[in-house]
Amino acid sequence: MKKYSYHVLSLLGLLLVFAGCGNQQGQGSSNGALNSSAAEKVYVAPGQQDEFYAFLSGGYSGNLTVYGLPSGRMFKEIPVFSQFPTSGYGYSEETKPMLNTSHGFVPWDDLHHPDISQTNGELDGRWIFVNGNNTPRIARVSLSTFETEEIIEIPNSAGNHSSSFITENTEYVVAGTRFSVPVPQRDMPIAEYKSNFKGALSFIEVEPEHGHMDIKFQVLMPGFNYDLSHPGRGDSHGWFFFSTYNSEEASTLLEVNASQNDKDFIAAINWKKIEEYVNNGGGTKMPANYAHNVYDESTHMGTSTMKKEVVTVDPTKVPDAVFFLPTPKSPHGCDVDPSGQYIIGAGKLSADLTVHSFDKMLAAIEGKKFDGEAYGIPILKFEDVLAGTVKSGGLGPLHTEFDSKGNAYTTFFISSEVVKWKLGTWEVIDRQPTFYSVGHLMIPGGNSRKPFGKYVVAMNKITKDRYLPTGPEMEHSAQIYDISGEKMELIYDFPTHGEPHYAAGCPAELLASKSKKIYRLDENKHPYAVTSPDQAKVVREGKNVHVYMSTIRSHFTPDNIEGIxxxxxxxxxxxxxxxxxxxxxxxxxxxxxTSEILVMPGQTKTSVWEPKQVGVWPFYCTDFCSALHQEMQGYVRVSPANSNIELSWSLGGD
Amino acid sequence: MIVGSLLLLGLFKFPLWNIMLGAPQYPEPLGMNIFIDGIEGQNEFDIQNIDGLNHYIGMKTLPKPEDMWEFSVFPMVIGGMALLGVLLGFLGYFKKIGYQWFLLWFFLMAVLGTLGMYDFNAWMIDYGTNLDPNAIMKLQNPDGTPMSYKPPLLGHKKLLNFDAYSYPRLGGYFMFVGMLFTLLAYMIGRNKIKLNRL
Known part of the structure; x- marks a missing residue:
């Protein structure tokens, strides 16, 4: 009897296996990763270069990673919010100020959503903006040096998640709070959250020439959670859309308590109206304390200044500026199509996508057809603004990007798939599995007026058996699909670094030719730079000793120092x-x-050492710079604190 | 004749010669343009980078204009020859002198040019063989003699990991064409006389 049931079980198992195979074959050409045409599509031969840059957020690594598409090769990890011993970022004296905040030095953050600067709604490749989710910050990374140039802290914000998305001429980079908090922060019972906490949506002005950031105003919204956001474009330029959840305003067990309302909202913000209001003296100047850190390419040095004031705006004081669009089931993604007409809400607890129409929204506002209000903000009628619903059959839609042919591509976290559907008809065209539990996806330029719809990269949260096992902790997986045809084709699978939440991509030619090769030594304005080896020296200022040192293949000048x-x-x-x-x-x-430092040609960096023991201690070059790299070394003699040995320094006995 | 001599003036604007050095780790080769009054990098920092590499094998740094008499004398010689050529051309045109003078100019230029090339080659021999005895890398030929790093006068030569290519550049081509013109002027002059005699 026992034996018999085993047989039945194994038979069932076999059936499942076959069923599995059948399913895979049922997906037809999708199973093409093994065929040679897929290999050819992703094969970038030695010496050849990729077609696209892809900037994948590093999530809890705090940094931004640069990949090539379609090869999936990683080119660089750009340190942004995390200390990075590879280059000395956050360890060198010049870059420590970059990680300064109102909470002091914060050596890490959770980097979520990269967005490339735009002009007229098209990628211009000047900068890429990223957000730090944990200690709210926005950073600007140069796309000629691929280095972090500026970080601004966001006051009155917590869990800087609906960030860092830019308007179509990079007028603003926008940072919305995920957690609502008391504004200003104060000691109060958590249970009094409801109607007391606020959600700040910050509009950070970007100075057009150098990209310098300055918070123009913060809209203090009701205490919901602001999840993701996207700018209007084309006709809807001037508006910004934020998805919200926890319109229940729960402060505990949110997984239940924030999932009770059938509909949450997408907040539509007419930022042009609010900008005008602020320019005419509207808003309240509120005392604040937040860090603004700027790295100067000519001095090779970051400076941190504390800002003490921010302009806040009560949305109910600006007529016709802020509206709520009811959107089912705790929407995550809030994505705007290339024409700017459709706002797609991905209700993450739903099976369907809700598409709002911008024109219908304007008409409803015009007709004042409201369905009540929330804290004085008019709620539009769901049916009045609805353009359509995508009945996909998938579960847990998260995020949508677009190609240039009127198609949209949405990730479904729970059902692990990418679904391609048509804007306007809302019909599903194709669906492909992802491996596994996909979060965001990215099409180069997919968040602009001009997408380059050749590949989509799906960034997954769960890896399991995709690669050789590496113990309990694994890198996340990503898949590349060719989307040039009617059906999507899975062509590649590669591990990513940290946790990519979102990515931005652009054609290689937009950046490759203007990528900086060296820093000019004759433009180096670092106060401790030596532009010629004969200026090398050691200067004592009390207990502080400054070594002005130069390097060239393959020696340090000086390389012998005594009197420390x-x-x-x-x-x-x-x-x-x-x-x-x-x-x-x-x-x-x-x-x-501290860590080593890696100094680029023409650059100056500073590393601190506090010798604690008497002796003769060596230093060396950490980068294999030349055939005589091993010879690139030197000694520092450390004498007792009361020693009378004079400072001296030399190279080659001179 | 006049045009031919004037073409020499191109040497003041364009390089006479060029040496390019390519290696696996230099996919974009380093290069130097040799002008009659000095040496410039093909790209801004090439001279510095060539010197940087050459210090391993004990080569002297590449000469600045003030380091070599040639860079002040060559411009005078070229300027003088151009002036002389123009003068001869005018005199020839107004039939004050015969066409043989053109040939004379050509030969003079050829002799000076050869001397210049000889000098250039001598400098390269010195540069490529007169090495610092304390050089980091002291390499020998299979026969035990010290390796020379003299770049080729014309054409390609392999120097360790580098492929050196040495060819004339625009200024040099102008000079050659110019000299050809003066030779043509001579031949045309001669043919005219012959025709007249017939």
Whole structure:
């Protein structure tokens, strides 16, 4: 009897296996990763270069990663919110100020949503903006140096999640709060959340020439959770759309308590109206305390300033500026199609997508057809603004991007798939599985007026068996689909770094030719730079000793230093005199309580060492710079604190 | 004749010669343009980078204009020859002198040019063989003699990991064409006389 049931079980198992195979074959051409045409599509031969850049957020790594498409090769990890020993970012004296906040030095953040700067709604490739989710910050990364140039902290915000999306001429980078909090922060019972907490939506002005950021105003919205956002474009330029959840205003067990309302909202904000209101003296200047950190490419140095004021706007004080669009079931994605006509809400607890029409929204506002209000903000009637519903059959829609042919591509987290559907008819055209539990997806330019719809990258949250196992912790997986045809075709699968929440991509030619090769030594304005080796010196200022040091293949000038004492604080200011592409030099000192630094040609970086023990201690170049890299080393003699040995320095016995 | 001599003036604007150095790690080769009054990098920092590489094998740094007498004398010689050529051309045109003078100019220019090339080659030999005895890398030929790093006068040569290519550039081509013109002027002059005699 027992034996018999085993047989039945194994038979069932076999059936399942066959059923599985059948399903896969049923997906037809989708199973093409194994056929040679898929290989050819992603194969970038040695010496050849990729067609697209892809910037994938690093999530809890705090950094931004740069990949090539279609090869899936990783080119660089750009340190943004996290200390990065590879380059010394956040460890060098020049970059420590970049991680300063009102809470002091915060060496990490959770980087979520990259967005490339735009002009007239098209990618212009000047900068990429990213958000720090945990300690609310927005960073601007240069796309000529691929380095972080600026970080601004967002006051009155917490869980900076509906960020960092830009308007179509990069007028603003927008940062919305996920957590509502007391504004201003104060000591109060958590249970009094409802109607007391506020959700700040920050509009950060971007100075057109240098990209410098300044908070123009914060709209203090009701205490919901603001999840994701996207700008209007084309006719809807001037509006911004934010998805919300927890319109229940729960402060505990949100997974239940914030899932009770059948519909939450997409907030439509007419930022042009609010901008005008603020320009005419509207809004309240509120005391605040937030860091603004700027890195200067000519001094190679970051500075941090604390800002003390922010303009806040009560949305009910600006007529016809803010409306709520009812959207089913805790929407996550809030995406606007290339024409700017459709606002797609992805109700993550629903099976369907809700598409709002911008024109219908305007008409409803015109006709004042409201369905009540929430804290003084008019709620439009769901049916009045609805353009259509995509009945996909999938579960847990999260995020939508677009191609240039009127198609939309939505990820479904729960059913692990990408669904292609048609704008206007709302019919589903194709669906392909992802592996597994896909979060966001990215089409280069897919969040602009001009998408480059050749590939879509699906970024998954769960990896399991996709790659060789590496213990309990694995990198996340991503899949690339060819979307040039009617049906999507899975062509590649690659691991990503950290947790990519979102990505931005652009054609390679937009950036490749203007990518900087070296920093010019004759433009180096670092106060401790030495532009010629004969300026190298060591200067004592009390307990602080400044070493003005230069490097060229393959030596440091100077490389022998005496007269340092226990208890000194030694600043090694290293200037790399190379003016040749891709010849960095590194520096590290034994026993240093910090990381090495990697100094690019023409650049100056500073590394601190506080010697605690008497002796002769070596330092060396950490980058294999040349055939004589191993010889690129030196010694520092450390004498007792009361020693009388004079400071001296030399190279080659001179 | 006049046009031919004037073409020499191109040497003041365009490089006479060019040496390019390519290697696996230099997919974009380093290069130097040799002008009659100095040496410039093909790209802005090429001279610095060539010097940087050359220090491993103990080569002297590439000469600045003030380091070599040639860079002040060559412009005078070229300027003088151009002036002389124009003068001869005018005199020939107004039939004050015979066409043989054109040939004389051509030969003079050829002799000076050869001397210039000889000098250039001698400098390259010195540059490529007169190495710092404390050089980082002291390489030898299979026969035990010290390796020379003299770039080729014309054409390609393999120098360790580098492929060196040495060819005339626009200024140099102008000079050659110019000289050809003066030779043509001579031949046309001669043919005219012959025709007249017939």
């Amino acid at each position: 004492k226990v208890g000194d604080k030694v600043y090694f200011h290293i200037t790399n005199h190379e003016q040749d592409f891709d010849v960095p030099h590194g520096f590290s000192m034994i026993g240093q309580n």
